Amino acid sequence: MDTKTRIGIVGYGNLGKGVESAISQNDDLTLTAVFTRRNPAELKVHSGVPVLPLDDIESYVNDIDVLILCGGSKNDLPEQGPALSKLFNTVDSFDTHAKIPEYFEAVDASAKPNGKTAIISVGWDPGLFSINRLYGESILPEGATYTFWGKGLSQGHSDAVRRIKGVKGAVQYTIPVEAAVDKVRSGSQPELSTREKHTRECFVVLEEGADAAQVEQAIVTMPDYFADYDTTVNFISEAQLKEEHAAMPHGGFVIRSGKTGESNNQVMEFSLTLESNPEFTSSVLVAYARAAYKMNKNGETGARTVFDVAPGLLSPKSAHELRKELL
């Protein structure tokens, strides 16, 4: 490797820490700095790189090849994506599915006139799962696509439970229904309701004096989050929550079931089994940071998604090596 691609991290939560760790697994990449809105003096990063105030980031345009934006989709990225892609090549994990078209346009309007490349919505869903939905329907146009999530910890649903009065702490697991998965894998293309695809399991710590029955009722009837699912609620102690539910596993499947010829069933499946959801998402972000820099050097500027990135761009290997070793 001649020159390493220089990466900057914006935001140092679970995702930022995961990116830092993933960069250390890639010899062709190097971490330049972590940028934060917190007081940099109070932030200690594992790799020992400089921690700098986000407000000063403009001074570093010549020191960083790609910025990985590790903030949240709700409050951070809608502002940071468009602002930072004016100055840097960027990669982010914007995951509010319904707002992706709008976010794409905003980032494109920033990146393109400034000659920057910004890959948005990178991770596993949106991300690798999206790619597999696309491969599935493009290769088997007559068929049905099924996405199952879990077993895994859902941050959004855990947060929703925590907001209920009387709840001190909580985690929520999304669990695919095995019978439904098996039916899909068989090639039978079943129609499945929301309730038939996933169940939800909550582990809840109550505030002192809270009414368990009331809390349970508030959970299972919560519209959008739980009302359409079979939900189990387990009450546990604070100690149990810490000991048994601190990990962040996740995963899932994308299955495309189609027919070809007279009536042959063809099933494609992509699945993930992750012990750490944020660390895996970070690893995907880092591979796409490599691609963003290559695309920028090739003159491909503006906003992009995983659909626009040729697989070979993710690898540190040359096209010749890839053909020889992996094809």
Add this chain to the structure above:
Amino acid sequence: MDTKTRIGIVGYGNLGKGVESAISQNDDLTLTAVFTRRNPAELKVHSGVPVLPLDDIESYVNDIDVLILCGGSKNDLPEQGPALSKLFNTVDSFDTHAKIPEYFEAVDASAKPNGKTAIISVGWDPGLFSINRLYGESILPEGATYTFWGKGLSQGHSDAVRRIKGVKGAVQYTIPVEAAVDKVRSGSQPELSTREKHTRECFVVLEEGADAAQVEQAIVTMPDYFADYDTTVNFISEAQLKEEHAAMPHGGFVIRSGKTGESNNQVMEFSLTLESNPEFTSSVLVAYARAAYKMNKNGETGARTVFDVAPGLLSPKSAHELRKELL
């Protein structure tokens, strides 16, 4: 859809028939003609398109946007790939892994100076499996990749059995060893020998008077093909061979098992369960034919592989639709 992309097929075996059928599943594509080295008058094609002598193909350069080469990797493609990519955009399923770099250079030398785009080695292995090996090692650089094939009918191994003296007919199935697959899925990254990964099962029809024990011995000791595997040989009647072993199922798995962070196991898996191996390969070829034409219109000429093709190019949908519907 305004104008349909016009496809030509070269060669009308299992793969050519599968391509014809797959084109009929895609509204934005149309089949123009089938080219053959046989006597066109004797070839009846399902869709009723013109069947033309391969020798006349030069007259059709203005009538076809992409040619799909459906010949074999041993004798047909090494000649047809370089010859036809001088005149047409092409897609083929060249699958002699060891010779891919050499074949790529030969096709590139034809296609590039003539402004044509030629995507080689398209299908599922090489093809979709290769892409998943690449995604796996790029996203999880610390880990191991495992490819399992089957349960499926292997043409090469069936042919090898048929060449043995005393064998009238035969099929061979490659079967992944379930215990090995489970070990890999667990994230333990085992080292597996050839024998530990797959078993082989043969169904053989003997010539009259042939010695079963001798045939069995010839099979199980055959170097490269069977000697390194646990092989089962079943003798059956010709009627049984026709009734029970006429289908061409196949499939397999690519599993990447890696570690991130302190020591979290992350497992990515891509699998195929195919009732018709040639029809599925054909479906992949057709999606890449769409991509080849788009790339050619974008000025991307020369030889390419699946590693060079952004996923979005495989779809008839616009980039905007893809972001909205599939991301």
